[in-house]
Amino acid sequence: MAKNIIEVSELNFSYEKQSVLECIDFTIKEKEFVAIIGPNGGGKSTLLKLLLNINTLQKGAITIQGEDYLKQTHNIGYVPQNTDININFPISVLEVVMMGQNSLKKRIFGYKKDEKAQAKKALEQVGMSEFSFKSISELSGGQRQRVFIARALFSNPKILLLDEPTSSIDASGSQQIYKTLKALSKHITVIVVSHDISVIVQYATRAFYINKKLFNHDLKNMKKDFLKNNAHICEIELLEMLGSCRC
């Protein structure tokens, strides 16, 4: 029986007087693959930022591996949206991955052999080891995103959080990213904020629909139904369905 890795209870959050999250309660088990979906402004990214302590917790409790979440930040790997990244930046793939180190101050200049070996191992996990010495600007959007996943894996986290990992990637690149994440979920917990609802339901074990409140869906039984009967419906309709029923 898998243990709970994340427990969230009575979570409330507001920006100034605007309430964004209300009475959020959920648990996530080890090695689960959870999708967080919902409309824009519904609170998906806010929840992610709370787990990462980018937003300060106002009300409620978050525990990770049974401990206060602030003591467990080293166990979380994060893949941001990276909309501001300069894609022509002169930097190698290996250097980007080594930025995932929890504490950068290990060596004044240059990198240790064991750091490079660890970075190569992280790249292997996402199928990008042959690109180690390439410049990041030579990669496609999907390849670049897998490098960012490797960066998040560099410190061997127990939980991987991803914010819209396929937002600027074509369909085949998206499928590859989700396959990689599915493979990773055999070893670590994967939580993805995504808009690719019809794609992510094929890979995730559970979906949290968030629109100020949270609706928890077990996708194991819903998947076949979605794929067989609802293949024709658009993502907005699917989103509305998930938001309107409580499973």
Added chain:
Amino acid sequence: MLETLSYSFIQNAIIAAVLVSIITGIIGSLVVVNKMVFLSGGIAHSAYGGIGLAIFFGLPMLLCTSLFCVFVTIIIALASYKRREHLDILIGLTWALGMSLGIILVDLTPGYQSDLMSYLFGSLLAVTTNDILYMSILLASIIGIVFTFYREILSVSYDTEYATLRGVKTRLFYTIILVLSSLTIVVSIKVVGLILVIALLTIPIYVAGFFSKSLFSMMVSAALLSMFFSTIGLFLSYNFDLSSGPSIIIVSSVFALLAFLIKNLKEYIQ
């Protein structure tokens, strides 16, 4: 040629060109990858306020201009770090305010200021031993800071949000990059003048960007290219009695254009 090199003012000019090339190669790379070119332009023009203050109060030029620029830079850094949308307005304001302050202070200073043009367009052949000492100290400081904190600076420059999450003091390093840029601008004024200083911070870096696979290699290549462009520019300036700053910029621009054409021709052929 050898006789030319025996003149002490030519020797000073060459040493200054080499020192400033290394400084601008390192800092220019940071300015370009952090998309701070316009910001550097603002700091460069605001430097005229510092020049005006030095002339009006009879203070040491380099020291006074450096302190003034660092002051302006810290204000910009504090005001713009969290609210980048205000950055353009701040740059425009400091750009115009610095120039206006400088012009008014020069107007109020009794007597004729003969060397004002050299601050606007540079005067490499008038570099003094004190200027070289100041450039050497700045270069040593830049090398010390940039290479001690190379990984932090790389991390902040590439992905600020992620660097913050990894515990890097991003605000501190953002300010350090800006302060080093402002000091670089002040020493480069002697070489190309405050109006053309942006070219020294961008053209060699643009050319180096065609073949650099890391920030470090970009810094080294840009410094070497800048030395090459400055030496040719200086040679042309001395032999044809031209202004040194614009000569260096025109040489740099010709090579940048060539690099651009070669790269595009290669892509076209492939």
